[in-house]
Amino acid sequence: MxxxxxxxxxxxxxxxxxxxxxxxxxxxxxxxxxxxxxxxxxxxxxxxxxxxxxxxxxxxxxxxxxxxxxxxxxxxxxxxxxxxxxxxxxxxxxxxxxxxxxxxxxxxxxxxxxxxxxxxxxxxxxxxxxxxxxxxxxxxxxxxxxxxxxxxYIAPIVLFYNKELFAKAGVQPPKTWDDIMSLVKTFNGMGVAPFALGGQSRWTSMMWLEYLLDRIGGAGVFKAIFEGKPNAWMDPAVIETGTKIQELVSADGFIKGFSSITADSNADQALLFTGKAAMMLHGSWTYGSMKKDGQNFVQNGKLGFVNFPTVAGGKGDPKNGVGNPxxxxxxxxxxxxxxxxxxxxxxxxxxxxxxxxxxxxxxxxxxxxxGIEDKLSASADKDFLNFVYDMAKNAPNFQQSWDQALSPTAAEALLNNIDQLFLKSITPQQFAQNMNATLGK
CATH class of the missing domain: 3.40.190.10 (Periplasmic binding protein-like II)
Structure with a gap:
């Protein structure tokens, strides 16, 4: 994987x-x-x-x-x-x-x-x-x-969670953004990082923006960005997305030092399966590497997975997916x-x-x-494979990862600005303005 x-x-x-x-x-x-x-x-x-x-x-x-x-x-x-x-x-x-x-x-x-x-x-x-x-x-x-x-094959972004930690806390996986913010308090109170994040890699942080923008503004917001429509990045949903991300950062939603953790080393995955973090938003490909390197975390049924939560008042379909179509x-x-x-x-x-x-x-x-349900159900990994299959098959819209959908020039600007947004060195408004300048490039 x-x-x-x-x-x-x-x-x-x-x-x-x-x-x-x-x-x-x-x-x-x-x-x-x-x-x-x-x-x-x-x-x-x-x-x-x-x-x-x-x-x-x-x-x-x-x-x-x-x-x-x-x-x-x-x-x-x-x-x-x-x-x-x-x-x-x-x-x-x-x-x-x-x-x-x-x-x-x-x-x-x-x-x-x-x-x-x-x-x-x-x-x-x-x-x-x-x-x-x-x-x-x-x-x-x-x-x-x-x-x-x-x-x-398809590789959607999935919200993974540590079932053992959730059972210990007596909580359920999040269905709404409010649930996420509540769980942040719960796990911080237990001395556990709410979310693992390999922030140094930047594209891992991008996954959060992709899902949040979809849930808040619907699929049409990024479609307008992809099409290069004037001021598409200035949509209010983009500002709200950046605001919620910075609220999550300020609430210590991510592991301390996330900006120095790399995804290529799989350090973010290790935080989840060793119990140092309760949740992780990441690509479906991490299932295989966690199964291989996770000290029987997957084999013992401790890995949970759900789709990204809804946002109150949001326009996006909760069945929409993002990732590698x-x-x-x-x-x-x-x-x-x-x-x-x-x-x-x-x-x-x-x-x-x-x-x-x-x-x-x-x-x-x-x-x-x-029509490959029988093949998936015959696999030892059938629960996860069927989850990914149903998620992809039933998605009204499956948004390609932004750094692939955009031109190389715009994609690099995106990753740089995402890094600054998560570090709170720019405001959500500045993020939108900076990205708006890349339209057509």
Whole structure:
């Protein structure tokens, strides 16, 4: 599951060049970016297990069944890929199939006519589109058109809690923001930090803003921000979100010294499973790492999980989710017609097959397709997997993580301002004004 954590943040490309360390695997020969032999297509993908092995096996199975439409694959380390794909697309030498995270980067590609509009193809293949959760298409859609097919699994942000500490305190998990503020007092009174937070990583703090803004203002507030509408960051819901966060900080809602704790080290997770913190808002991928490293905390049934609470008077649907809706694949506009047809055939017959679905479930992930309840229920982790599945499937809106949805420039400004907001070195109004200046960048 740690690979999921890397994937979650991988949209934000902060530009230092990394040695390319690419590994090419080919069943039909790779003749360079954007070209392949035998009427097939080329695809670039990320290294890292278990995703790399699962994807390569899917490609091998497809190539065996479709000798005239083979897919050649090249694997890159995460940071190297982000540098390489940007250069290749700019030079008109992209692979046929472009792996990505949707959101701001896909929007830039689409508006520059570098990837194909797949809307009519999905209309002609409703069985393909209907296979996926409806909510995962948001990050693949630009100006009402679909430019990518979703792939892999969903990773929502979840409110985790320590059942043992809650039983000791005689309290229930929070259903409202008022409940959260009450629990802060309860656990501080017990000498336990209410919430673990790896604040030095910044994107962990962002999760709080994502959910709060949705619960307070509804999904439309960030939609306006994503679309770059004038003064979208100045919406009153943004100010209220920042105000509530600073009230939580002032009430000692987070572990002392949270700004020096990193998420990459899993120190925030350790605070939860060792009983030093009662709750943690984090990605679903942390379930697997806590199961692995948590001293049987998960196996002994001490880990609880719920959706983010409601806010009194808020406009957001309490079923809305935030996080990583999926990973995505687009088709390069520079590819030949034959390559594009091979890519579409792979999209239809090669991704998220029954074998692939089983492989993802066995790694503790929830694939983004309907009708897999039996597979999830057969897992030892069925309670959590079914929770994530139902949460994702039933979400009226699933908001992609902000640092992925926004452009890289706006995303870095966001993380910097979030850090200052949580440290109370800027006011909620200043946060909104600073972010408003990034619209259109």
């Amino acid at each position: 740690k690979q999921s954590q890397t994937s979650r943040r991988s949209f934000l490309a902060l530009a230092a060049l990394t040695p390319l360390a690419a590994m090419t695997t080919t069943a039909c020969g790779t003749s360079g970016p954007g070209s392949s032999s035998g009427g097939g297509a080329s695809m670039w993908y990320l290294t890292g297990e278990p995703n790399q092995t699962i994807e390569q096996k899917a490609v091998d199975a497809f190539n065996s069944a479709n000798p005239n439409n083979k897919i050649s694959t090249t694997f890159f380390q995460n940071d190297a890929y982000k540098t390489k794909i940007k250069t290749a697309i700019g030079a008109g030498q992209a692979p046929t199939i472009i792996y990505g995270w949707g959101g701001g980067t896909l929007k830039a590609y689409a508006e520059a006519n570098q990837v194909d509009d797949l809307t009519s193809w999905f209309d002609q293949n409703p069985d393909v589109k209907n296979k996926f959760f409806p909510s995962v298409f948001g990050a693949a859609t630009v100006n009402g058109k679909i430019y990518a097919i979703p792939n892999q 999926a990973q995505y694949m687009s088709i390069s506009s520079k590819a030949s017609d034959a390559e594009k047809e091979s890519a579409k055939k792979f999209f239809k017959d090669g991704i998220l097959t029954d074998t692939v679905l089983t492989a993802y479930v066995n790694t503790g992930s929830v694939p983004i397709v309907n």
